[in-house]
Amino acid sequence: MSGPDALGRHDSWEGVRAVVAGFGSAGFASADNLTHLGAGVTALDESAAGREEEAELLEVLGATIRLGAGATATLPDDVDLVVASPGWEDSPLLAAARERGLPVWGEVELAWRLxxxxxxxxxxxxxxxxxxxxxxxxxxxxxxxxxxxxxxxxxxxxxxxxxxxxxxxxxxxxxxxxxxxxxxxxxxxxxxxxxxxxxxxxxxxxxxxxxxxxxxxxxxxxxxxxxxxxxxxxxxxxxxxxxxxxxxxxxxxxxxxxxxxxxxxxxxxxxxxxxxxxxxxxxxxxxxxxxxxxxxxxxxxxxxxxxxxxxxxxxxxx
The missing domain is CATH 3.40.1190.10 (Mur-like, catalytic domain)
Structure with a gap:
């Protein structure tokens, strides 16, 4: 399994464990496409408002979706990459990821790599x-x-x-x-x-x-x-x-x-x-x-x- 830094749109992301912080339109697109590329995706957000259908779709495809109060309180243990939706830069979740030395990409960086x-x-x-x-x-x-x-x-x-x-x-x-x-x-x-x-x-x-x-x-x-x-x-x-x-x-x-x-x-x-x-x-x-x-x-x-x-x-x- 290659690290995420070496992967692009034509590579298999199988074995990469990615957390997507935020489940708005940008977060859904990131989680959806990483899932299609083969990554193991967990999407986290404190709000589930209006995103229930998207959450169900991604769960059918194999992603893990955690929405609602407390969903972003802790970062999962087995993570290779965190993708942050706009506005999440200063969140405790991303601070925890950086403390672990994990790569933290914004939506734009992920899109640029793909x-x-x-x-x-x-x-x-x-x-x-x-x-x-x-x-x-x-x-x-x-x-x-x-x-x-x-x-x-x-x-x-x-x-x-x-x-x-x-x-x-x-x-x-x-x-x-x-x-x-x-x-x-x-x-x-x-x-x-x-x-x-x-x-x-x-x-x-x-x-x-x-x-x-x-x-x-x-x-x-x-x-x-x-x-x-x-x-x-x-x-x-x-x-x-x-x-x-x-x-x-x-x-x-x-x-x-x-x-x-x-x-x-x-x-x-x-x-x-x-x-x-x-x-x-x-x-x-x-x-x-x-x-x-x-x-x-x-x-x-x-x-x-x-x-x-x-x-x-x-x-x-x-």
């Missing part, structure tokens, strides 16, 4: 909800013919998304500060921070980025996070502004969203992406999210027409 290496992660985080920007990004990627799905804080649990039998062309991922604290060696292809606010640790999303770090010109703290990040050589810093963009930025000129970052003649011109009338409304946060989605998609090689069509399709769904 991912198909050919599927790039395009990530959005921030003090405010990244959901709309991620849904816009997914719409743009689909308009470009990429098979994708919104995941993480904005859609499918990450572990469920990465374990799809047919790997996606790219994943549009929303991450909270809590998820980033359990992200392990995760390295996004491109990433954006919407705003910093009082949330610590958001700069983690920029670490080891390969293509583009998207920051907000109106929030200098986001640019500071880019400067502090250890990125892959060649990764670009791409600014977003609600005003006229400088070179290397996306922004707004009159009633148009424009690109001065991903075109050959960006020093002297800008490429039209879409009209503000293509967006659900003209509030600053909606325009900002559209620019973030456009920047991440453009960094991934999506053309201008697909950006426009994707944002229009998002408007239709809204």
């Amino acid at each position: 991912r198909d290496p050919g599927t790039p992660w395009l990530c959005v985080t921030g003090a405010r909800d990244p959901g709309r920007a991620v849904l816009m990004l997914a719409a743009v990627l689909r308009a470009a013919g990429r098979r994708t799905v919104p995941a993480g804080a904005a859609g499918l649990p990450l572990v469920e998304a990465v374990m799809d039998p047919e790997p996606y062309d790219a994943l549009a991922i929303g991450l909270t500060a809590a998820q980033l604290r359990g992200s392990g060696a995760m390295a996004a292809a491109s990433a954006a921070v919407l705003d910093v606010g009082a949330e610590p640790g958001l700069g983690r999303v920029y670490e080891q980025v390969e293509q583009a770090c998207v920051y907000q010109l109106a929030d200098p703290a986001t640019e500071d996070l880019v400067r502090e990040a250890d990125v892959v050589e060649g990764a670009r810093a791409i600014g977003i502004t609600l005003g006229v963009p400088g070179v290397g930025m996306l922004g707004v000129v009159e009633d148009l969203l424009v690109d001065r970052a991903f075109i050959a003649d960006r020093g002297s011109s800008a490429a039209e992406l879409c009209s503000v009338e293509d967006l659900p409304d003209l509030t600053p946060e909606v325009v900002q999210d559209a620019l973030v989605a456009a920047a991440l998609a453009r960094a991934h090689g999506v053309d201008q027409v697909a950006v426009r069509d994707g944002l229009r399709a998002f408007t239709t769904r809204a």
Whole structure:
């Protein structure tokens, strides 16, 4: 039996004894997929509200489910790995695991280890909800013919998304500060921070980025996070502004969203992406999210027409 550090999505996890802390959507996805991979899984949570059917399903598949008051009071004796749902970082259960020297992975780290290496992660985080920007990004990627799905804080649990039998062309991922604290060696292809606010640790999303770090010109703290990040050589810093963009930025000129970052003649011109009338409304946060989605998609090689069509399709769904 190999240790969990050496295992991925195509390996047998038979003999690995895993505890999953938390039985919300992320915890269920982790427990479900580890069970399917052959691990012996015990899922623990103090609450059973609304999860009874999932618990019964996993028990039929061979997992052990302990829900309710006192379920997380003690860590089982025979454990090789603990997987923590977001928000469990400071729990006594995880403290006990660390005291034993056990590996403790967050949901994001488990998903990263189980991912198909050919599927790039395009990530959005921030003090405010990244959901709309991620849904816009997914719409743009689909308009470009990429098979994708919104995941993480904005859609499918990450572990469920990465374990799809047919790997996606790219994943549009929303991450909270809590998820980033359990992200392990995760390295996004491109990433954006919407705003910093009082949330610590958001700069983690920029670490080891390969293509583009998207920051907000109106929030200098986001640019500071880019400067502090250890990125892959060649990764670009791409600014977003609600005003006229400088070179290397996306922004707004009159009633148009424009690109001065991903075109050959960006020093002297800008490429039209879409009209503000293509967006659900003209509030600053909606325009900002559209620019973030456009920047991440453009960094991934999506053309201008697909950006426009994707944002229009998002408007239709809204």
